[in-house]
Amino acid sequence: MTSSAPALAKGEAKSELNDSLDTGAKKVFCVPEHTVEIIANSGEGAQKCGQIFGSVSAKMGNGVWTVEIIPAEIEPPPRHVTSTSGNLIRFGTEQITNWGDRTKLAVAFNEQVLLSRHRLDSLDDECIILVEDMWENHDDENIRKEWATAMEEMSSANYRIVKVPIEEESLKIVDNPHHGKNMFALGMLAEVYQRDLDLIKKQIANIFRRKPAKVTELNIALVELGIQWARENLDFQFDVPAKVHEEARVVMNGNQATALGAIAAGMEFCAMYPITPATSVSHELCDIIESYGGMVHQAEDEIAAAGVAIGASYAGKVALTVTSGPGMALKTEFMALAVMTEMPLVLVDVQRGGPSTGLPTKVEQSDLLAALYGQHGDAPRVVMAPATIEDCFQSMITARRIAETFRTLVIVLTDANLATGVQQFPRPQLDERWQEAPLDLSAVPEGTLPYDWDHSTGLSRRIIPGQANGQYTVTGLAHDEFSKVSYEPESNELGCNMRSRKLAVFQSTLKPPTVVGDEEGDLLIVGWGSTRGAIEEAVGRARADKLKVSSCHLTFMSPLEPGLKEIFSRFKRVMTVEINYSDRLGDPYITAENRRLGQMCWLLRAHTLVDIDCWTRVPGQPLRPGDIHNAIVSHLENGAAS
Amino acid sequence: MSVSMPSFLNCISDDDFAHYEVDDYQKCVAKWCSGCGDFGALNATKRLLAKEQLQPENTVFVSGIGCSSRFPHYVNSYGFHGIHGRALPIATGVKLTRPELDVFVVMGDGDCCSIGTAHWIHAIRYNMDMTVLLLDNNIYGLTKKQTSPTTPIGFSTNTMPRGSYLPPLNPLTATLGVSNASFVAQTADWIPAHMYATLQAAYEHKGFSFVRILQRCPKFTPDVFTDAVKNPDNNELLVHENGIDAPGLEKLFKNRIIHDPKDLDGGRHYAEVENRVRLGLFYRNGELPCYEDTREVVSVTAAEKIQKINTEFDRYAV
Ligand SMILES: Cc1ncc(C[n+]2csc(CCOP(=O)(O)OP(=O)(O)O)c2C)c(N)n1
Ligand SMILES: [Mg+2]
DSSP states (O other): OOTTOOSSOTTHHHHHHHHHHHHTOOEEEEOSEEEEEEEEETTSSHHHHHHHHHHHHHHHTOEEEEEEEOOSSSSOOSSSTTOEEEEEEEEESSOOOSOOSOEEEEEESSHHHHHHHHHTTOEEEEEEEEEEOTTTTOSSHHHHHHHHHHHHHHTTSOOEEEEEOHHHHHTTTOSOGGGTHHHHHHHHHHHHTTOOHHHHHHHHHHHTTTSOHHHHHHHHHHHHHHHHHHHHHOOEEEEOOOOOOSSOEEEEEHHHHHHHHHHHTTOOEEEEOOOTTTHHHHHHHHHHGGGGTOEEEEOSSHHHHHHHHHHHHHTTOOEEEEEOHHHHHHHHHHHHHHHHHTOOEEEEEEEOBOSTTOBTTSOOOOOHHHHHHOSSSOOOOEEEOOOSHHHHHHHHHHHHHHHHHTTOEEEEEEEHHHHHOEEEEEOOOOOGGGGOOSOOOOOOOTTOOTTOOOTTTOOOOOOOTTOTTOOOEEESSOBOTTOOBOOOHHHHHHHHHHHHHHHHHHHTTOOOOOEESOSSEEEEEEEEGGGHHHHHHHHHHHHHTTOOEEEEEESEEETBOTTHHHHHHTEEEEEEEESSOOOOTTSTTOOTTTOOOOHHHHHHHHHHOOOOEEEEOOOSSOOOHHHHHHHHHHHHHHHTTO | OOOOOOGGGTTSOHHHHOOOOGGGGBOSOOOOOTTOTHHHHHHHHHHHHHHHTOOGGGEEEEEOSSSGGGGGGGBSSEEEEOOTTOHHHHHHHHHHHOTTSEEEEEEEHHIIIIITHHHHHHHHHHTOSEEEEEEEOSEETTTTSEEOTTSOTTOOOSSOTTOOOSOOOOHHHHHHTSTTOOEEEEEETTOHHHHHHHHHHHHHSSSEEEEEEEOOBTTTBTTTTHHHHHOGGGSEEEEOTTSOOOTTHHHHOOOEEEOOTTOHHHHHHHHSOSSSOEEEEEEEOTTSOOHHHHTOOOOOOHHHHHHHHHHHHHHHBO
């Protein structure tokens, strides 16, 4: 996908726009994709505006990726660079797999939130900005000054700033502009991008379905006013053609997909403790799971949540616990217990920035090694990472199957990017068999052993309370086939062996990952998790520039998919791209020997003995295809000597 | 299972006729030190199981880590010997999803009142129908004589060789202070009749039945209960027509306090220690909500679920 096609190609397009301005004629730019954002103080409804815009675009047949822009506090001060709340929507003719590079058109309710985006380098140099004009000549002198200073700071960019009387216009319809500006803004965007008004109306009616009909009417009136204002005052429009999709499609964010996936997978029980950005998975589940005969238990802490989930699994239920990094840290002792007792358990870690409280609302892929190795003793488990919103759904079904077949802990690593990113995907086909209970309560044959390991696979039969003749005592102590505590050397070796063997058996069922691009070349980019879309887009651009680059995206981190060493051997160089920390060569004190690498990079080096490099960043936001592209180019330039 | 069926009754399943003797509840020989109070608790428990004829496959014992937490290994039932301090979350998961199972929880004083405190407080409030034994020997037994929250002030241990610094935590008043506490009793391992009667009452109570068992540790705290054992006159027995009644205790305990277990304030008052051991039922309220009852689930067929998920998808349809 040629995603960087600018709305206004540098130079001439801009002057073209200026031309059309001069002549007063409305100019329509046809583009394969565009990135728009709407930003405001928290509480002004920018998110709602963005969500409607995104979902209407999806419904019209555009590919869409939506990113939430969230302040860290619930009620941050208004008109402040830390208060920015809103939505970024990248949409196009083709499927959109990531948030892309920079915003081409922004609607801002004040200059401070705009400034925050400018400082983050989120806006394209030639971004069109529709900004509330009431601050420029505000009665309050301080505000006027703030406006002037901000504008001065932003004058370094070539933004095209259009001042809009958003509040003044909205007041024509509502008394309280805080509950209305967002719909006026939505109207402007609807006109600029020619969105389907009927769809917008339906969407609004749905949102306010529990409110008096008057509310829906007012909101629609505001949208229509926005449309009218844009029609009369803006001299440009963008046309982002949509495609007709044959198959049924759904649009949702990753946490919603995870929650629905859990239900579709037949998970009956989720124990959790609230933590951003994982919480909304449980919000979704809390909303609906009871009507499926299941429940969410909000525990007193993450330790308890893990314990309650393990208790439920022991009792024969399909159990889930959902958390983020700090919560997973608390669960580690119980995770090892699940491994030791071979209790099926699915743990979703919606990764955020760390360490410690870190960046609670922001994306990072820094929990990989913790998920793999963050426990006492040898505790083999399955670790997997969905790469797309659709994967979030599907991985829950896979995770359950693995957990039960192999009597193991399965960790699903999603992240804040997937959690809040909204994307459409083909409506999943459901299977009734996914709903089957793990076991019934019929008696087991007398003498059945709780760990009756098949010595070649490590697999054994699970027994649950209620099954006559099965009564045994689970223990986290080293134990034998009878689940009897045993400190015998052979017995401990055997237990470790059996628990580990299962991973190898599982790996034997996996296929090598696919290589996107040529099967051999100068550079292979390896990624995992939510970076897939950005990596493949970047590699696509590099390939369009005739660079011999391919990519390969891993779903399983434990066990790793087979055949990696062979794949790597076909490329001159291999480099991981990850959202976690690594030292950079050239920084003070950093040498090739002491350099700390990206987490997947460590893992692959250890497993393949290939001298793999990494390009990692921790900006607290998803990687941009443009930045990955630059990294690829410079890596190849630096390596050209070899 | 002790009754073998005559062959002409083959058509009837064993279970219908199963009868369990006390010994049928023994899984293997318990390995505690000789003189350990845990034996008494195990014996009283097995007697209770036999009296109630609990089916081993529908009974679950959950414990943490400690000498006392070995308990489930010795009972013929399902068991979960968990991790230190975390028996209650595991038991919560079991009871919440399988309320028909009889759940017993066994913890030590370090297990329950130190590392597991958060879970203890919340489990009291959840008030799930389970029988909870705190085997309180005033010491960390398994790890060899470290101070526990219930170790008496001044008592010398390996971590506080010059004596414990602070007055001990009182598990009874702590429990009675938590909202929704519904059953709090204290008994002692050396008075089998009282212990059995207490466990019986605890089992019969619907809710979180918290029984603190004063438990002698012959190795590390051999003397902390000596006075109470030797001079029952220094003890006080809480009695009431609605309280715990054990035959033959009249002779042993001259000091009796008439306390109605409905009376929470009185229970809290008597739970405060005044240099003497008080045994009996401090509080019981069978009317309080049990968490699992508030979380009852409906039964839904797979086909219905698929239909519902599809409706859910409609909400997200493009
Ligand atoms: C997380 C953790 N911390 C510490 C321990 C070590 N440990 C095992 S049992 C125990 C205390 C046991 O005392 P108590 O709970 O009173 O039981 P008792 O042995 O006296 O019956 C400790 C500290 C452990 N197993 N796990
Ligand atoms: Mg103890």
